Amino acid sequence: MDIIHVENLVKIYKGGIRAVDSINLNIKKGEIYGFLGPNGAGKTTTVKMLTTMIKPTSGNAIINGLDVIKDQAKVRKMIGLVPQDLSVDDDLKGIENLELQASFYGIPKDDARERANELLKLVDLYEAKDRYVSTYSGGMRKRLDLITGLIHNPEILFLDEPTLGLDVQTRAKMWDYISKLRKEYGITIFLTTHYLEEADSLCDRIGIIDHGKIVVEGSPSELKAKVGFDVVDIVVDNPELFKNILNDVSDISMMDNKTIRFKVPESEVYLPKLFQKIYENRLKIQRIRVEKPSLDSVFIKYTGKEMREHESEEEIMRTMRAIRRAR
Amino acid sequence: MGARISLTSRELKKWIRNPVQLFITLIQPLFWILLFGSAFDITKLIPSNIPGGSSLIMNSFFMGAKNYISFLTPGMLAIMGLFSAMFSGMSIIWDRRFGYLSKLIVAPIPRDSIILSKVFSSMVKAIVQSSILLLIAILVPNGLVLSSSFNILDLLLLFLILSMLIMGFSSLFSVIVIRVKKMETLMAITNLLNLPLMFASTAMFPSAIMPSWLKNVVNYNPISWAANSMRVLVLQGSIQWSSIINDLFYLFIFDVIMIIIVFIVSKYGFEE
Incomplete structure (x- = not known):
């Protein structure tokens, strides 16, 4: 049975914007599935629906046999989310962030500490666990963010743009950690990205999404073969x-x-x-x-535009967000 | 209950660890007492040679306070509570901005815990701050003269009243913050609410000197309920139930209504 089963999922925001337009998904247990698409393609909206943050306008989404609307509370217990924006608390220590997160799932303190230490070691943050997060580098924060999403041993981990804003080296390291997680825990990972290399090197299967629709789906090599x-x-x-x-x-x-x-x-x-x-x-x-054909050529073939253009757009968006925050 | 407690302790940890914020929390009451206590001291206008002496006016207008700071301090406690409640509610907007809120929304925690942690933590903060304010008010020259029968039970009841006031307002501001996502709009709303709430109350001036239309407004302001009842405790001591029971009841109703709104809004309000 598929661990994520989505049927004709639609999200129309106020004002009539069709952010997600009737998508279907079948993701197997233990798979790393990647949603690849430009900004505003509907990736984050899909993640928000699958993680019970927003309600779909229509359609079904079943996570591990549970409906995201009807069994909201149960779904929340078995999923982990690492949102696009950093979501760790700067004013707390690394370990405190993890323990706080664990308290949301009713994990006893001793178990939480044990699990936290294990995860901290996995992403090489154990030495820094008693430091305030405000002293962490961007890559360290992202790693901490990644493992806070795992503290309750979820069945499925949702990663929304896990390497957005990281430099090339740090990004490659994040990929290692993500692959390691799957190897260690056999966890199913649903990730969104607009980096072609990321989808290519991490994902077992990719769905290319544009204007709220999945335009093509398959393993990276299958997709490339489609370009010919x-x-x-x-x-x-x-x-x-x-x-x-x-x-x-x-x-x-x-x-x-x-x-x-x-x-x-x-x-x-x-x-x-x-x-x-x-x-x-x-x-x-x-x-x-x-x-070999790249995902770039796949993307161009199915969406009729270059992925690269959107990256610079993304840079602009990110800078704007940073400016807004600094105010 | 777990998430409510752990999120409240998160708030308090953040508060204690931020030295600037903590310092401001401690120093602000001093400013308030010194500045407001001197600038608004209308008791100076009372001529000393009137028949019956100035104490007659102090008794009939200022609840028998020995000086203006004695009258002002309980009102200042209420205003401080209002501000503390406002800031704690506003901190939800930071959680939203820094992405923390999305993590909370996805976690299997009761939605109300997100708001109630702000409410509870601001109650604790205000109790600390009000203790300091009381101490400073007593220590400044020509400061607060407590009733000779003021005892520990009065003090505890005073904290309770303050907490009730904060519970209501903190809930109110949190609910506003959930629905209003823009910082600028929020600032405008809080500014619009704050000054009228502060001045259309008995926090700084007795209602006896106000025009009758304003008296009507003042009587429905929760700040007045808290200020009046805390003033009775401070100036008369030994819990005069008959003089405070009405105000306590109104505050209780205020809290009940606000908490119900919190539960409703938090259940449906976090969605985008």
């Missing part, structure tokens, strides 16, 4: 002879007078056969380069 082709650039000592060998490939072009470019659906399968033929014809390969 791996691009191979090759330089050999005898291009003319080589072209004859490539008789089963239709899309061949000369990049310069030496480099031949061709496209194949699956280079992993095709290239070994090609090498065999090259060997048989006594050709020599001087250079070879294979480019």
